[in-house]
Amino acid sequence: MSRKDSGEKKARLDKGSIKKLRGVFRFMMPYKGIFTLGLICLFFSSTILLALPKLIGTLMDTAQGIVTIPWLPDLTSVGFALIAVLFLQSLFSFARVYLFAKVNENAIADLRGALYQKFMSLPMSFYDRNRSGELFSRITSDVSVLQDTFSTTLAELFRQLATLVFGVVILFMENPKLTFFMMLTFPVLIIFAIIFGKFIRKLSKGTQDALAKANVIVEETIQSIGTVKTFANEDFEVNRYNSNLSGVVNIALKAATYKGTFISFIIFVLMGGIIGVLWYGTYMVSQGEITIGDLTSFVLYTMFIGGSIGGLGDIYGNLQKAVGATDRVEEILAAESEHEIDKENIPRLEGNITFKDVRFSYPTRKEIEVLKGVNLHISKGEKVALVGKSGGGKSTMAHLLQRFYEIEGGDLLIDDKSAKDYNLIGFRKHVGVVPQEVLLFGGSIEENIRYGNPEATKEMIIEAAKKANALEFINSFPEGFETLVGERGVKLSGGQRQRIAIARAILKDPAILILDEATSALDIESEKLVQDALETLMEGRTSLIIAHRLSTIRNAHKIAVLDNGVISEIGKHDELMEKEDGAYNKLIQLQEF
Numbered sequence: 001m002s003r004k005d006s007g008e009k010k011a012r013l014d015k016g017s018i019k020k021l022r023g024v025f026r027f028m029m030p031y032k033g034i035f036t037l038g039l040i041c042l043f044f045s046s047t048i049l050l051a052l053p054k055l056i057g058t059l060m061d062t063a064q065g066i067v068t069i070p071w072l073p074d075l076t077s078v079g080f081a082l083i084a085v086l087f088l089q090s091l092f093s094f095a096r097v098y099l100f101a102k103v104n105e106n107a108i109a110d111l112r113g114a115l116y117q118k119f120m121s122l123p124m125s126f127y128d129r130n131r132s133g134e135l136f137s138r139i140t141s142d143v144s145v146l147q148d149t150f151s152t153t154l155a156e157l158f159r160q161l162a163t164l165v166f167g168v169v170i171l172f173m174e175n176p177k178l179t180f181f182m183m184l185t186f187p188v189l190i191i192f193a194i195i196f197g198k199f200i201r202k203l204s205k206g207t208q209d210a211l212a213k214a215n216v217i218v219e220e221t222i223q224s225i226g227t228v229k230t231f232a233n234e235d236f237e238v239n240r241y242n243s244n245l246s247g248v249v250n251i252a253l254k255a256a257t258y259k260g261t262f263i264s265f266i267i268f269v270l271m272g273g274i275i276g277v278l279w280y281g282t283y284m285v286s287q288g289e290i291t292i293g294d295l296t297s298f299v300l301y302t303m304f305i306g307g308s309i310g311g312l313g314d315i316y317g318n319l320q321k322a323v324g325a326t327d328r329v330e331e332i333l334a335a336e337s338e339h340e341i342d343k344e345n346i347p348r349l350e351g352n353i354t355f356k357d358v359r360f361s362y363p364t365r366k367e368i369e370v371l372k373g374v375n376l377h378i379s380k381g382e383k384v385a386l387v388g389k390s391g392g393g394k395s396t397m398a399h400l401l402q403r404f405y406e407i408e409g410g411d412l413l414i415d416d417k418s419a420k421d422y423n424l425i426g427f428r429k430h431v432g433v434v435p436q437e438v439l440l441f442g443g444s445i446e447e448n449i450r451y452g453n454p455e456a457t458k459e460m461i462i463e464a465a466k467k468a469n470a471l472e473f474i475n476s477f478p479e480g481f482e483t484l485v486g487e488r489g490v491k492l493s494g495g496q497r498q499r500i501a502i503a504r505a506i507l508k509d510p511a512i513l514i515l516d517e518a519t520s521a522l523d524i525e526s527e528k529l530v531q532d533a534l535e536t537l538m539e540g541r542t543s544l545i546i547a548h549r550l551s552t553i554r555n556a557h558k559i560a561v562l563d564n565g566v567i568s569e570i571g572k573h574d575e576l577m578e579k580e581d582g583a584y585n586k587l588i589q590l591q592e593f
C-alpha cells in the first residue's frame, strides 16, 4: 500500500478503516478469554450502576411516605440497597479494569515486539526511503495511541453504549411521554456532532502531522549535534524548530476554536434538554401524573444518558486517531521483509567471489545506474584493492556483497553459487566488515566485541582483542573490558574504535572480508597498530578493500579500478602505472582514490 493511499483513508472511520483496526485487534486474540471476562464485568458494572437513579427516586418517594418497591419499605432499607449497588459495581469495575489491563499490556507488548522484529528484518532500501525519526514514532506514539484505545477507549465505548441503550429502555418503560420529549434533542446533537466532528478531526490530524514534523527536527539534530555545532547552526535549528512549533500552535488553536464551539453547544443543548425535562416533568408532577421520586430518577437517568452521548463524541475522535495509528503501524507490518525469519547455518564458505556483469541502481534513485556491468573475480584468500573516483560505486559493490540490495542485472557468485540462493542470515554470517567510520553501541568494550559472536567466551574475546592490537589500550583503562564506550563509541579515539571493530570481525571469523579504509589518517603509531591488526584479520580470508592509501594498494594481490560503472583495469600497481593514459594512472596522479 502506498503512503498516499493510507493518507487518504485516515480521514474517515469507514468500513475499510474499521477492517484495518480489526487487523491490529489480532494482537488481542490470544487473550480473548480474559477480554470476554472483562467485557462481562464491564457490562455488569455499567448496568448495575443504572439502578442508582431508580433507588434515589425511591428514596425521595419513601421520604414522602410513598412505597414504590414493596421489598424496600423504609429509608434504611433503600439506603442499604444503594450502598449494596455501589459496592457491587465497584467490585465489577475493579475486575474489568484489571482484566482489560492484562489483555492490553500483553497485546501491546506483542505488537511492539512484532514491530521491532519487522524493523530488524526490513531491507536497507526501506531505510533509504523512510526517516528514522518517523519510524521511531511508530513504535512510540502510534503504539501509545493504540494502547489507549485497547485500555480506555474500547471499555468506554461499551460502557457508554450500554448506559445509553439500557438507560433509554428503562426510561421508555417508566415514562414514555417524558422520554419522547427528552429525545427530541437527540437529532440536533447528532447532526451537530457529525458536522463539527469532521472539521475537528481534520484539524487534529493536521496538528499531529505538524508535531511529528517538528519532532523529526529534534531527533535528527540531537543525533547529529556535532554537525550542528561545527557549523554553528544552533540558532538556525532553534528558529527552524520554533517556526515549526508556531505552525503547530496555529493549527491547534484553529482546532480549539471548533472544539470550544462544539463543546459549549453540546453543554447548552444537554443542559437545555435537562431543563426542558424538569419543566415538563414538574408540570406532570403538578398534574399528579408522576411523583417527585419519579421525576428525580428521570432527571438522573437523563444526565447519565447525556453524559454517555457527550462521551461518545470523544470516543469517536479517539477511534479515529486509533485508525490513523493502525494505518501507520499496519503499513510497517505489511512491508516486505528482506528475509524469512528462519535462518539456516551455512558451512564455512571457501570465499571465491565473482561479480558477473553486475548492473545496479538504488531503488530510491532508479534513474541513475551506479554499476553498469561490473566484472570482477576474487579467488579465495586473495586481497583485492578496489579504487576509483569518489561516488563511483565502491561502497555500492560492498553493499551488494553483503546483499543489502537486490542486484538488477547479472549475478554475484560466491563459490560458484548465486549469492541470492544462500539463506540470507546464514550468508551474512560469513561476511565481515570493518567500516570507514566505526559506530559502536553504547555499552561496554566487551559487549561491543562480543557483537561479532554472541556466544564467545571471555577468553575468546581477550584473544580477539589481542590479535586486534587492542588489548593494551583496553587494559590501560581502569575498568578494562567493562569500560563504557559512550553513545556510538564517542569516548574512544578513532584508532581505538577501529581496533574494536577489527576484534569484533576476528571474533566473527568470516570467510569474506570487506574493509573500507579510513580516509582520515591516524597518527603513525596507531596507524601501524591498525594496519598490523588488519593484516592479522585478513590472513586466510578473501578481502575486498576499498583502498585510500598507496601502501594498502601496493600490498594487495591485485588492484581493480572502478571507472564509470565498470571495472576498467585490473592488475598490479606497476603494471597499471605503465598505461600512461589509463584510469589508474590518472587516479594516482591526481590522488583521487
Ligand SMILES: Nc1ncnc2c1ncn2[C@@H]1O[C@H](COP(=O)(O)OP(=O)(O)OP(=O)(O)O)[C@@H](O)[C@H]1O
Residues within 6 Å of the ligand: 128, 362, 364, 365, 370, 388, 389, 390, 391, 392, 393, 394, 395, 396, 397
Ligand atoms: N542509499 C543510496 N540511495 C541512493 N543512492 C545512493 C545510495 N548510496 C549511494 N548512492 C549513490 O550511488 C553512487 C555511488 O556511491 P558509493 O557510495 O558506492 O560511491 P563510492 O565509490 O563508495 O564513493 P566514496 O569513495 O566517496 O565513498 C553515488 O552517486 C551515490 O550518490
